[in-house]
Amino acid sequence: MFIVLNKQKIYSYLALFSTVIALFIIAFAVTNNEENVIVTSANAKELPIYNVQTNENKIALTMNCAWNADDIDKILEILEENQVKITFFVVGEWANKYPEALKKMASKGHEIANHSDTHPHVNNLSSEANIKEIENCSQKIENITGKKTTLYRAPYGEYNNTVIKSAKEAGHTAIQWNLDTLDYTGLTGEEMWARLNGKLQKGSIILMHNGTEHTADSLNMLLNNIKKEGFQVVTVSSLIYKDGYIIDNNGTQKLQ
Numbered sequence: 001m002f003i004v005l006n007k008q009k010i011y012s013y014l015a016l017f018s019t020v021i022a023l024f025i026i027a028f029a030v031t032n033n034e035e036n037v038i039v040t041s042a043n044a045k046e047l048p049i050y051n052v053q054t055n056e057n058k059i060a061l062t063m064n065c066a067w068n069a070d071d072i073d074k075i076l077e078i079l080e081e082n083q084v085k086i087t088f089f090v091v092g093e094w095a096n097k098y099p100e101a102l103k104k105m106a107s108k109g110h111e112i113a114n115h116s117d118t119h120p121h122v123n124n125l126s127s128e129a130n131i132k133e134i135e136n137c138s139q140k141i142e143n144i145t146g147k148k149t150t151l152y153r154a155p156y157g158e159y160n161n162t163v164i165k166s167a168k169e170a171g172h173t174a175i176q177w178n179l180d181t182l183d184y185t186g187l188t189g190e191e192m193w194a195r196l197n198g199k200l201q202k203g204s205i206i207l208m209h210n211g212t213e214h215t216a217d218s219l220n221m222l223l224n225n226i227k228k229e230g231f232q233v234v235t236v237s238s239l240i241y242k243d244g245y246i247i248d249n250n251g252t253q254k255l256q
Contacts, residue, residue, distance in 0.1 A: 046164035048154075048174035050251030052203035052239050059204040059231045060239040061086040061223075062177065064153065066119050067211035069098035074216040076108055082223045085109050087236040088210075089153040089175075092117035092137030099144045106145040111235040113151035114138055114172060123158045130166035138170075151175050151236055175236055176251060177207035181222075184209045189218025193225055200229055203239065203252075 063075070065088055079086060088105050090112055095102050106112055116122065117136035125133070138149045152172035154163050159174065167174045179199055181192040192214070196206065208215055226233060245253050 046159075046161045047247050047249075047251045048159055048164060048176040049205070049240055049247060049253045050176045051178040051201070051205050051253070052241070053252050053254040054203040054239070057202055057231050058234050058239055059200060059202070059206060059226065060236045061206050061208065061226075061233050062089060062113075062153070062175070062236060063087070063208045063210055063215075064089045064091075064115055065094050065098075065210050066091045066115060066155070067094075067209070069094075069101040069210070071210055071212075071216035072098070072101040072104065075210055075219060076104055076110075078216070078219045078223070079110070080108060082220065082227075082233075084223060084233045085111065085235050085238075086233065087111040087113050087151065089113045089115035089151075090137070090141060091115045091119050091155075092133075092140040093119070095137070095140045095144055102141070102144050106147070111151075111237055112141055112145055112147065112149060113153065113175070113236065114141070114149035115153050116155050119155040121156060121158060122154045122163050123160050125162075127162050127166045127169070130163055131170045134167060134170040134172055138172075173240065175205065175240075177205045178251070179204050180207045181215075183212045183215045183218070186213045188214055189221050192218055193222060196222070197225070200226065200231060202231075204231075205236065205239070 061084070063086060088110055090102060102112065114134055114137045116133045117140070118133065120133065122130055122133065134152055142148045150172055152167045152170070153175050157176065159176070164174050179196055181187065181195055183192055223233060240253055241255055244256050246256055247253050
């Protein structure tokens with residue numbers, strides 16, 4: 001009888017102990033899950049604008065200026081012939097090196113935007129250094145054109161939360177792209193169009209560069225093909241929303 005009673009006590013103790021352990025595990029899991037939710041929310045990824053959700057048949061053509069200015073006159077001539085205004089993302093050092101080219105771009109009514117001052121790998125920079133890159137570039141552009149910049153495209157297409165938040169702090173909207181011509185790799189105009197054909201959508205933002213092998217001699221053909229697809233080419237500022245918007249997980253800017 002003595003042995004039976006002890007077994008019963010042992011079983012009771014084991015059951016009680018198991019219940020306590022189970023409750024502890026559940027409580028820990030709930031707490032850990034809550035912490036994960038908070039961390040995820042606090043570290044939500046900041047995104048630039050890749051494209052815009054719109055009902056209008058508009059796309060933005062953008063051109064980065066970071067190398068030479070040999071083809072700027074030809075590019076401006078073609079844009080004028082097609083009655084098109086685009087957005088040039090200009091590096092500050094480029095602006096200082098080619099001020100006359102920048103003046104021509106601005107005088108023709110094209111939008112001048114910010115592409116950093118020295119074209120560094122911005123993901124490696126602190127917030128202060130990122131802001132300095134943007135502000136220095138904007139100041140150089142203002143010194144030449146009389147206007148500050150409000151749009152920013154980070155070099156190499158790099159971005160992280162620090163980069164995007166720094167752009168906002170510097171009073172700039174971060175702009176990416178959803179269609180890349182890869183003109184800087186030496187593609188021909190036909191190869192560039194093959195990258196765009198069938199992919200153009202309302203609100204698309206196209207990336208090009210000056211100072212490449214075939215950008216200038218392909219631009220007229222690309223513009224004509226874009227128009228044949230029923231799209232109007234506009235500046236980024238004419239495409240994006242200024243307020244009352246969200247940017248979804250794909251980088252698409254939408255009205256709230």
